[in-house]
Amino acid sequence: MPQFLILMGILVGIIVLYVGTMYLNKKVAIPEECKTAYLEAQSCESCASRDGGSCGFSDALEFMKEVKL
Amino acid sequence: MNLLAILISAMLINNIVLMQFLGLCSFFGVSTKMKSVVGMGLAVIVVIFLAALITFPLYRYVLVELNIEYIDTIAFILVIASLVQLTELVIKRVSKSLYKALGVYLPLIATNCAVLGVALKNVAVPQTYPEALMYALGSGLGYAFIIITFTAIRLRLDSANVPKALKGMPIALVTAGLMALAFMGLSGLI
Numbered sequence: 589m590p591q592f593l594i595l596m597g598i599l600v601g602i603i604v605l606y607v608g609t610m611y612l613n614k615k616v617a618i619p620e621e622c623k624t625a626y627l628e629a630q631s632c633e634s635c636a637s638r639d640g641g642s643c644g645f646s647d648a649l650e651f652m653k654e655v656k657l
Numbered sequence: 658m659n660l661l662a663i664l665i666s667a668m669l670i671n672n673i674v675l676m677q678f679l680g681l682c683s684f685f686g687v688s689t690k691m692k693s694v695v696g697m698g699l700a701v702i703v704v705i706f707l708a709a710l711i712t713f714p715l716y717r718y719v720l721v722e723l724n725i726e727y728i729d730t731i732a733f734i735l736v737i738a739s740l741v742q743l744t745e746l747v748i749k750r751v752s753k754s755l756y757k758a759l760g761v762y763l764p765l766i767a768t769n770c771a772v773l774g775v776a777l778k779n780v781a782v783p784q785t786y787p788e789a790l791m792y793a794l795g796s797g798l799g800y801a802f803i804i805i806t807f808t809a810i811r812l813r814l815d816s817a818n819v820p821k822a823l824k825g826m827p828i829a830l831v832t833a834g835l836m837a838l839a840f841m842g843l844s845g846l847i
Contacts, residue, residue: 595725602735609742616749622757629693629761 660791662847667795670844673771674803675837680771684800685829687765688808698801700762702794705775707744708737709793712776713786733776741767771800807836 618626673679680701687697712733720726741763748760766772775796779789810832819828 591724594723595728598719598723598725598732599728602732602739606735606739606742609739609746613742613746613749616746619749619753619756622753622761625757626761629696630764 660787663788663791664795664798666847667792668799668802669840670846672799672803672840673774673796674800675833675840677774679774680769680800683765683769683771684804684807684833685826687762688804688811688829691805691808691812693762694804694808696758697762697765698804700759700766701769701771701800702797703759704737704741704744704763704766704769705772705793705797705800706790707740708733708772708776709779709790711736711740713779713789716780729780730773730777733773737772737776738767771796803836807833810836 667673671677674681674684683697683701687693715732715736716726716729720729720732745756745760745763748756748763775793779792784792811829814828814832823831
């Protein structure tokens with residue numbers, strides 16, 4: 589039983605730490621001159637899920653039709 | 658000497674991207690502009706090092722002592738996510754120029770498996786704290802080195818005569834594969 593309580597205590601502690609830091613971070617606004625750079629970095633392009641390097645499923649199908657694959 | 662060997666090994670021989678296939682999303686996603694890549698590389702070095710600084714003692718002196726080391730993955734995910742939030746918060750407050758160059762990439766790194774992978778590998782093998790930190794530093798440097806090199810190649814490929822079916826991501830994957838093969842040649846270095 590104490591083992592379980594320790595486990596839950598640590599897990600809850602870490603979750604509270606995460607939620608707390610996330611809340612504090614959200615409260616601090618992004619500096620005005622950094623907004624463009626921030627949006628550019630966070631766009632889907634950054635994760636290669638859109639036009640940046642790869643394309644969506646429908647785009648891929650269109651491409652395959654175009655090159656007759 | 659041992660620490661230097663760990664650094665070189667983590668950076669070149671057991672590179673996290675090319676040999677362990679970690680952090681591939683950002684590796685392929687961000688490697689389109691040199692400016693973004695340098696910022697991303699620096700951010701990864703900082704976060705991997707800070708994560709190792711915290712997760713190693715957390716595992717050895719808290720989780721192992723309390724016999725709850727089996728929650729290491731979930732604990733590390735949350736600790737790394739908190740660390741990234743905290744780092745972003747501090748950089749945002751302290752230096753706007755640093756935030757513009759490095760901080761904007763921090764949210765992407767919160768979900769980067771390379772950071773978690775290095776933290777988990779650090780505790781999986783018996784080693785000392787300085788060795789763990791050196792491994793983390795080497796991994797971060799290795800990531801930055803590879804992503805910068807890869808971007809330089811991709812930028813040159815933009816002006817090359819690549820067959821239409823291979824344009825974009827396919828040729829990038831082929832390039833990454835060839836780079837991985839080339840880096841396998843360094844396996845006898847140490």
